[in-house]
Amino acid sequence: MSGSPRDTAMKLATLSTSFIALLLTTSSAWELQANGHVYTGNAPKGCQSINIPRGSSISWTGSKGAETLQLFNVQGKCxxxxxxxxxxxxxxxxxxxxxxMVKP
Known part of the structure; x- marks a missing residue:
């Protein structure tokens, strides 16, 4: 025997909400793609060394309190x-x- 359409809709809504929550908790808050490498994190990050040659394409996605990417072109200094x-x-x-550096 199957439940009523309302029961089925409630089960689907609960499953959908659980799936979305799982995606949100396992996804990165930020992602930096550059020079064939991918860097990710879940929080702001202080000054990090990286080597991105002139002419490289850089792709940035930030969210959840880590929206801003700052880049530095002086070696050893941020x-x-x-x-x-x-x-x-x-x-x-x-x-x-x-x-x-990744900032809020």
Whole structure:
């Protein structure tokens, strides 16, 4: 015997909500793609070394409290921002990039 259409709809809604919650908890808050590499995280990240040659394509997706990518073009320093990408964006590196930081 099967349940009523309302019972079936409730079960599907519960299953759908559970699936969406699972996706949200397992997905990354940010993703940086550059120079054939993918970097991901679930929270803001302080200054990190990276080597992105001039002319490379950079793709950024940020959300959930880690929306902003800052890029730095002075080796060993994260004090002067070279480029900033907020939310989602694609850019080309017009200089070599040596560091990045993810901010809320």
């Amino acid at each position: 004090s002067q921002v070279y480029r900033t990408v907020m939310g989602v964006g694609d850019i080309n590196a017009s200089n070599n990039i040596y560091g990045y």
